[in-house]
Amino acid sequence: MKIKIAKKIFSENDKIADINRENFKRHKIFTINLMGSPGAGKTSFLEKSISLLKDKVQVGVIVGDITGIDDAMRINKLQVPVVQLNTGGACHLDANMINNSLQDLPLEEIKLLFIENVGNLVCPADFDLGENIKVTILSLTEGDDKPLKYPLIFKKSSALIINKIDLIPFLEVSIDKIKKDCLLINPTIKIFKVSCKNNEGIENWVKWIMTMIL
């Protein structure tokens, strides 16, 4: 006998993502899911952003990695609440992992929460964590062909951060191509060019974030 089901296989994850979303809303927290390849500069970008943001807004961070506490130690130096989440092998964060780690954060003291996803341009795009926006960071050393090769993550992101622009004299990559391809995939994506080395562009991004949360 045939039975029509028509149920989302991600429904378990989505249910918990909705619980997270409610929780964020109740605490008036704006949440950003930051995604990008290993080495794109996610943690450096967070360090630079937080340095500028922490006098303006109360920031909290969840950092996801397969193993290790290196990222949390770096963020901890900035004296903002941080939780290190170890997936033990999983290539992405899911809503349940976030739900569990929220217990370790002082939510009433946070207005802006960054979730640094596991370094990966593929799997994190599929999982709703309950965030307000997804942001993808792509560094110039990864090459300018990445948006067309991994379209889904760019399609689902509200902003693209192009990092390591200080390296442009040494590389054969085109920032224009990255921008053009990304806008073809997602015409409404907001694009920021930054260097975590010399701080170029970080202020622009921080200004934009402030407009999102106010």
Next chain:
Amino acid sequence: MHELSIAYSLLNLAIEECIKRGFSKIQKIKITISSASNIMPEALLFSFNALKQETIAQESILYIEKIPLSGICQSCNTKITTFKPFIIECPVCHDNSLNLQIPDDLKIDEIEVT
């Protein structure tokens, strides 16, 4: 590579629906996947076949149907559907003003039970 956890979720969902309706064996599970999804059907099938052992779905077959992406070219008005993960250019007029819609991916469509 999150096919294993997806296979686990879909197997659990199918078993739950089967038992809830008073049946004891699953013969077929049909799922739909968006073409834009990052899921590999082969890896999903492999994971599913490993996980179904010693469950009421152990003799079941998993059917995976890919759902195409669709959009209308803003330049020549042609309605486009594609099974590729993404396309930028309109295949008719070669303009880049296709804004493809990504279908709601990954659903259990139906199960066959006894």
